[in-house]
Amino acid sequence: MTSVQLAQASNAAVYASMLTLTLAMICFAVSFAAGRRRPAAVAVSVESVESLGSTAVITRTPEVADRSSDPGRRAANIGMSLTWLAFLTLLVGVVLRGVWAGRVPWGNMYEFSITAALGILGVFLVMSIRRDLRWLGLFVVIPALLTLGLAVTVLYTEAAQLVPALKSYWLVIHVSAAIICAGAFTFAAATAGLSLVRSRLERKAGTTEIGGWASRMPTSERLQGLTNRVIAFAFPLWTFAVVAGAIWAENAWGRYWGWDPKETWAFITWVIFAAYLHARSTAGWRGNRSSWIVIVGWLAFLINYFGVNIFVNSLHSYSGM
Amino acid sequence: MTVPMDAAATSPEAGLPDEPPLPPLGSIGLLRWMWRQLTSMRTALVLLFLLAIASIPGSVLPQRGTNPLRVDQWLERNPGIGPILDRAGFFDVYASPWFAAVYLLLFISLIGCVLPRIRQHAKAMMAPPPPAPRRLTRLPVSREFTSPADGEVLLASAHEYLRGRHWRVRRGESSVDGSTWVAAEKGYLRETGNLVFHVALLLVLLAVGVGGVLGWKGNVIVREGNGFSNTLTQYDAWGGGRFVNPNDLAPFSFTLDTFTVDFERSDAQRGAPRLFEADVTYRSAPDVAPATRTIEVNEPLDVAGAKVFLVGHGYAPHFIVRDSTGAVVFDDAVVFLPQDGNFTSTGVIKVPDASPSLGFNGLFLPTAARAGSGMGISTFPAPDNPEVLLAAFRGDMGLDSGVPQSVYTLDTSKMVKIGLEPLVPGGTWTLPNNSGSIEFTGYERWASFQIAHDPGKELALLSALAAIVGLMLSLFVRRRRLWVKVVPAAGGGTLVQVAGLAKTDSADLPADVLALATALGDDVDELRSAP
Numbered sequence A: 001m002t003s004v005q006l007a008q009a010s011n012a013a014v015y016a017s018m019l020t021l022t023l024a025m026i027c028f029a030v031s032f033a034a035g036r037r038r039p040a041a042v043a044v045s046v047e048s049v050e051s052l053g054s055t056a057v058i059t060r061t062p063e064v065a066d067r068s069s070d071p072g073r074r075a076a077n078i079g080m081s082l083t084w085l086a087f088l089t090l091l092v093g094v095v096l097r098g099v100w101a102g103r104v105p106w107g108n109m110y111e112f113s114i115t116a117a118l119g120i121l122g123v124f125l126v127m128s129i130r131r132d133l134r135w136l137g138l139f140v141v142i143p144a145l146l147t148l149g150l151a152v153t154v155l156y157t158e159a160a161q162l163v164p165a166l167k168s169y170w171l172v173i174h175v176s177a178a179i180i181c182a183g184a185f186t187f188a189a190a191t192a193g194l195s196l197v198r199s200r201l202e203r204k205a206g207t208t209e210i211g212g213w214a215s216r217m218p219t220s221e222r223l224q225g226l227t228n229r230v231i232a233f234a235f236p237l238w239t240f241a242v243v244a245g246a247i248w249a250e251n252a253w254g255r256y257w258g259w260d261p262k263e264t265w266a267f268i269t270w271v272i273f274a275a276y277l278h279a280r281s282t283a284g285w286r287g288n289r290s291s292w293i294v295i296v297g298w299l300a301f302l303i304n305y306f307g308v309n310i311f312v313n314s315l316h317s318y319s320g321m
Numbered sequence B: 001m002t003v004p005m006d007a008a009a010t011s012p013e014a015g016l017p018d019e020p021p022l023p024p025l026g027s028i029g030l031l032r033w034m035w036r037q038l039t040s041m042r043t044a045l046v047l048l049f050l051l052a053i054a055s056i057p058g059s060v061l062p063q064r065g066t067n068p069l070r071v072d073q074w075l076e077r078n079p080g081i082g083p084i085l086d087r088a089g090f091f092d093v094y095a096s097p098w099f100a101a102v103y104l105l106l107f108i109s110l111i112g113c114v115l116p117r118i119r120q121h122a123k124a125m126m127a128p129p130p131p132a133p134r135r136l137t138r139l140p141v142s143r144e145f146t147s148p149a150d151g152e153v154l155l156a157s158a159h160e161y162l163r164g165r166h167w168r169v170r171r172g173e174s175s176v177d178g179s180t181w182v183a184a185e186k187g188y189l190r191e192t193g194n195l196v197f198h199v200a201l202l203l204v205l206l207a208v209g210v211g212g213v214l215g216w217k218g219n220v221i222v223r224e225g226n227g228f229s230n231t232l233t234q235y236d237a238w239g240g241g242r243f244v245n246p247n248d249l250a251p252f253s254f255t256l257d258t259f260t261v262d263f264e265r266s267d268a269q270r271g272a273p274r275l276f277e278a279d280v281t282y283r284s285a286p287d288v289a290p291a292t293r294t295i296e297v298n299e300p301l302d303v304a305g306a307k308v309f310l311v312g313h314g315y316a317p318h319f320i321v322r323d324s325t326g327a328v329v330f331d332d333a334v335v336f337l338p339q340d341g342n343f344t345s346t347g348v349i350k351v352p353d354a355s356p357s358l359g360f361n362g363l364f365l366p367t368a369a370r371a372g373s374g375m376g377i378s379t380f381p382a383p384d385n386p387e388v389l390l391a392a393f394r395g396d397m398g399l400d401s402g403v404p405q406s407v408y409t410l411d412t413s414k415m416v417k418i419g420l421e422p423l424v425p426g427g428t429w430t431l432p433n434n435s436g437s438i439e440f441t442g443y444e445r446w447a448s449f450q451i452a453h454d455p456g457k458e459l460a461l462l463s464a465l466a467a468i469v470g471l472m473l474s475l476f477v478r479r480r481r482l483w484v485k486v487v488p489a490a491g492g493g494t495l496v497q498v499a500g501l502a503k504t505d506s507a508d509l510p511a512d513v514l515a516l517a518t519a520l521g522d523d524v525d526e527l528r529s530a531p
């Protein structure tokens, strides 16, 4: 393929992935809407013992007389398949972008963003292999789609070589860790947000068994457990990403920590998630307050990503814009 | 139906007080109360939030440490609030007393929290697992079944099973009901990891402190073909910790042989830097044979315990100034500082040896063009069409006043402007009023280096890595206990109870209990959970 063809192919793949994701989003939304007509789950028989965060759950799956007749479920299944398809298409887009540029595809914000969307979908899909996450699809596909939308409209840059400061294998280590964290933090913010919604409904209903559209999602306890699991995975990885960044900074600029805005916000993000981990074992801070901390931590991560790259004069401003 | 088993609510060990007790009277009591408050989890949480919030202003306002120039500009633009913020340390947040107060309190709290936990944990590591509670069926996860096998045989196989899976095991007998039991515990590494993590954080802070008092850092601009030796006077800027003797720096030196740069020429990101390389010849000490190296952006030179980083570059146009008789009074390349991405650069030529003295404010444009207003601008960072614009001044430039002057500014308060002229390489400008002439012969390049010595960085790195390992243990290992209790069943055979308790996170517990019960011959279809 010629360079132009590569570029076109990469862009086409990204657009195809966005289209697929839009369809997936519609399916997930339909599935949620269909939930309205479903009665609350009825416990029938023990199917599996599943572990989630600090709670162990003995799941008894409701025996719906004819599962295939549940339109919400079918829609969600199609949504999942489409999300896999979108993920693979986007993967092709990102790889082709790298081939076109002749380097890792992380040289500017367009490339960071399409890879971050890949990270968001990837974390979700990997998590969904072992548990039923169809209810979460809508809330993961939307941020991924927004990220891609921003990437192709506002952030788009032609492929170019890396500025010298980015020419380092630390780029690969540091950025890949950060991108996986982007996915995991987004995932956790989605489950934390849903647990807040769900816990409100539960409080209103006075029971954890509620019907209506929210019956599609697990109880707030389980949502918090899932959030917790994801943070337990993402926090050490984020710590590693920050440390790798510090090593790289030492090698590039002669100091491992200089309170550059990007470094500062990475630190703030880190401290907020450390606070979350403490909140889990502090009386009065478990539950909803912890969920809020996760959302605040995710916002700090976003500020670092968008705010510092675009608006602040930082050594790390590689947005390519 | 879901069955929550929040360990913190059911575990007998979850001893964190829910509400802080009121302060007692009496000074010792009050001190002790304050200490308990400071080292409580709630305080740690609040301090962590404070630390996050206190870090924010430093990312929004310019900081002295990284960008003193922009601090001055900010102060000029905000004469009202600027000085107030300045006094409160907002332009040097990370060195301000209030920022230090937050992190020092946090670390004191950390020490106060971690020391007793180390003691407790050491004790727990020595102690055997606790005996079986009276009522196993009340534990978060339990299972009861009857087995035809003999009780002692069952316990022996439970013992063997657990040992094989690296549980710490203990056997005993209840004096109350005459039952015999096996107790097992696993996951001590969780607390070990957590303590390692917290102690490692302290070490990171210590390492930063060591770097602060024993480290130094300096900046120097070296023109192509020129040399540098590591003594204080050679630096343009230098700063060192309290315990560094600036007259006793490692005596290394280097020469900048050639400097190569390359910029993006295609439309995408036109003008973005693509390559900087500084070829140097260096000696780690005066009596050591020289060696050569190429310093690049991510590849600093390690020499004599210091690291030499390439941080910037620019142009040094070369000028020859002659007086009215034609005698050369100045012949040198002058470092001009880049002002924008296209390397529009400004600099000053001072010729005190002319009489009266001459001074020039210069603008160097590597790729010169004229803006609509007729102003000279540079449109590309490479020297495709170099040009200098010079403003000449004559008179007293204040060099003898005793006040040290920057080589980058010209004090024109007592000087007269005598003209303005653009020059291309090789061009000569004959100054008005028989003041002589200036020739722009060409340009050299210069590179700027940051040279740093930080004796704390190895400790910082090791501590950070230890913190990550500790963190992973602390988050992924689960501390949990299992018990098996046997009593002869009423109708023959043995009544077996298997139960588990997790200290912090009961995720694996049902699986553990299931597996153990199954290993003892139970065909489990349902687990019992405490209400």
Ligand code: HEM
Binding pocket: A274, A277, A278, A280, A281, B039, B040, B041, B042, B044, B106, B107, B109, B110, B111, B113, B114, B194, B198, B201, B471, B474, B475, B504
């Ligand atoms: C420099 C500030 C601190 C940071 C960055 C920090 C960070 C962390 C992190 C990331 C964890 C998670 C590990 C886990 O959940 O097992 C943790 C746990 C813990 N920290 Fe800290 N910590 C700090 C200060 C403190 C202080 C001052 C205390 C004492 C009050 C403390 C007590 C604890 C305890 C008891 C745990 C275990 C909680 C649990 O098992 O969930 N930490 N800390």
